[in-house]
Amino acid sequence: MVRSPSHEEMGSVKKGSWTPEEDRKLVDYVQKHGRGRWHRIPKLAGLNRCGKSCRLRWTNYLRPDIKRGKFTEEEEQLIVRLHSLLGNKWSSIATKLPGRTDNEIKNYWNTHLRKKLMRMGIDPVTHRPTTDLSLLTSLSSLLSAGNLGYTTSHLETALKLQAEAAHLVQSLIQALTSSSTSNMDLMKLLGSPSHTNYKAGDGCLGGSFNLQNSASMIPHLNKDSQPVSDSSFYTDEGGVAAWSASRTEERQSTSSSPSSNSTPPFVSASSEAENVDLLKPSDSIHANSLSFTPFEAWENLNLDSLISDLGWKEIPDQIPWPNA
């Protein structure tokens, strides 16, 4: 497309922040003549701005139906969910949030939500956990040590270790879903002797990582167990109803939905005392627990259900993060 530069493109138009006077002129004009034909508006309204600038100013700021102010928790959850479904389709997302503009949502995402997800260990692009598979070996030690803490009634130790383990479980889940992680890599890790940071006590898991036992501690990791609706491994302290409900809806609808790949945010394990028994070795150990591939394991995790129990919380606010 070739056209000669217009007057406003010759560099004579004003740029930068709008003054109240300019706003008033634009509002007056639009209220009088309606919107549209933006390229004519600067001249007709007496503004030394390009038409595009006028349109953006009206659309993003002066429009009477714009809702200003902080985003609510519900709006945040909706944005995250829609982003997991639609990606950076800000205009599409904005249609689901009356009174909010795509620009406002985009800015809010970039300045708040993206960072929030990252703090939670969630990749804001893929909406999946982002961590290193190498952490898996640490999980072994932590789980073992957690059992030690339990069996020896060192409650504080157990709670701390449990908290660390919860984070590492998140890493594990990510590892299971990583396309760059081969089954062999995973099996090597699962079969390898664990670190010796902690010594396991009698009746505990011992020093090597045991997915069977570990999975049994975590309801959703247990291949044969049913999804646990009131998982005690994590606590839902509220604020997730919308997310959970929506995820449930998605599960109940088509399984081939693009959203089936989305992963809602994680939260930390609770440090409530009653959760200590999560570290108990379980009786329900399944001999074939390792008979499925990591990818099948992922499918069997029923992650949606897992996440539904977690809630929309920020990890740093909820958990005694190790060495933080």
Next chain:
DNA sequence: AACGGAAACAACCGCCGCGTT
């Protein structure tokens, strides 16, 4: 009080698709 860096927000830029001529 002054300063600098970080965070938040508003606005701009370049590109694209669609409708019209």
Next chain:
DNA sequence: CAACGCGGCGGTTGTTTCCGT
């Protein structure tokens, strides 16, 4: 069919505000 006008979109930049030192 191509040229053009127009509006919309997403990414990026510039400015302002906040906050810690």
